[in-house]
Amino acid sequence: MRTLIAIVALAASLPLASRADDFPLSAVSVTEWKAVYGRIEARSRIPARARLGGTLVSLDVSEGDVVTAGQVLAQIVDAKIGYQLAAIDAQLQALTAQMDNAKLELTRGEVLLARGVTTAQRLDALRTQVDVLIGQIAAAGADRKVVEQQALEGAVLAPIGGRVLAVPVAAGAVVLPGEAVATIGGGGIFLRIAVPERHAAFLHEGAAIEIETAAGPSQGTLARLYPLIENGRVIADVDVPDLPESFIDARVLVRLPVDTRTALMVPEAAVVTRTGLDFVEVAGAEGPVLRTVVLGQRQTLDGAAMIEVLSGLVAGDIVVTKHE
Structure with missing residues (x-):
């Protein structure tokens, strides 16, 4: 205790610089x-899902890649689609052959009707047969377009542009419709x-x-x-x-x-550290004096570096902030 008192007395007895600027101390509101x-x-984390079930034959992205919206990330192939297309093509070929024959029959019927050899009822039946075949060919063509669209849906597209965050599957895996192939952020x-x-x-x-x-x-x-x-x-x-x-x-x-609270804050430049103790110079009746203080948290107020004084000063003290 005597040593501490001696240190404080020694620090207080040291020559002080002349006062250059005064800072009136008052309680201010600080933020906790x-x-x-x-x-x-x-902001958006969307999975790129498979629209078609089948085998993942290629995977062109990995975690961390940057992709654009609509970019092809992977390719899925369903072997049954090829067989379906072959079956539809065979059906179209057969219907086309029937159509050619029906048109020839219709042409002959028109010639025979003009000669009076056949009847109008027979000619109407030939026309109906041609119309039915036209409809069947159109239906088969529509079925083929559906299967072609299914084949196109084997391409897994990026739903948005961004970075690939996760790829839970590998090339060669079997995926189901709706299964996530990659996650895009x-x-x-x-x-x-x-x-x-x-x-x-x-x-x-x-x-x-x-x-x-x-x-x-x-x-x-x-x-x-x-x-x-x-x-x-x-x-x-x-x-x-x-x-x-x-x-x-x-x-x-x-x-x-x-939260907010009130505290006594002084500029960091006003704090002097000597022999392990913190001092703040204040204006006294007989000139500037050093007071021992206990400091708290440092904060920035209005762009200035300030430090909280927990004890040693009271509101109303005039703090000297600059020295010559």
């Missing part, structure tokens, strides 16, 4: 910050956070959020608060400019404003 972890997520990225519900009352949309990324500190805006509380936590989205998108679902440290 809550540190949580946020997760970088894609696109539409930009945002930061999603989960905040304990006791802090929900202090959160509001538009609040400034401090972010700690690998590239350094950044600032975002609380864009959306979701009304549904899950597992005792409030879900919120934060818009952050230039958010790194190299890794989706990466965790970053976020500092949220959860």
Whole structure:
């Protein structure tokens, strides 16, 4: 104790610089910050699904690839489609042959009717036969187009432009209609956070959020608060400019404003550290004097670096912030 008193007396007895600027100390409102972890997520996460069941003969993407909307990601082949097309082609060939024969019969019937050898009823039957065959050929052609469209649906297309997040299948696998071949994340990225519900009352949309990324500190805006509380936590989205998108679902440290309180704040430049103790120079009746202080958290107020004084100063003290 005697040693501490001696150190304080020695520090106070050191010559002080002349006062250059005064800072009237008063209680100010400061923000209480809550540190949580946020997760970088894609705004849209859509699976590229197989529209056709069959064998995955080719897979042209892997995790991390950047794709555009409509790009072919994989190719699925169903061997039965080839047989169906062959059957329809054979049916069309047979119907076409019947059509040619029916048209010849109709031409002969018209000639015979003109000679009075056949009847009009027989000619009407020949015309009906031709019309039926025309309809059958059209139906077979439509069936072929359906099968051709099914074959085209073997191409798995990217639903949106973005980055491939997951590829749960491999080439050569058998896939079913509707099965996900790849998952695409696109539409930009945002930061999603989960905040304990006791802090929900202090959160509001538009609040400034401090972010700690690998590239350094950044600032975002609380864009959306979701009304549904899950597992005792409030879900919120934060818009952050230039958010790194190299890794989706990466965790970053976020500092949220959860409360406000009053505190005595002095500029960091006003704090002098000597022999392991912190001092602040204040204006006294007989000139500037050093007072021992206990410091708290550092914060930035209006762009200035400030530090909280827990004890040693009171509101109304004149703090000397600059020295000659």
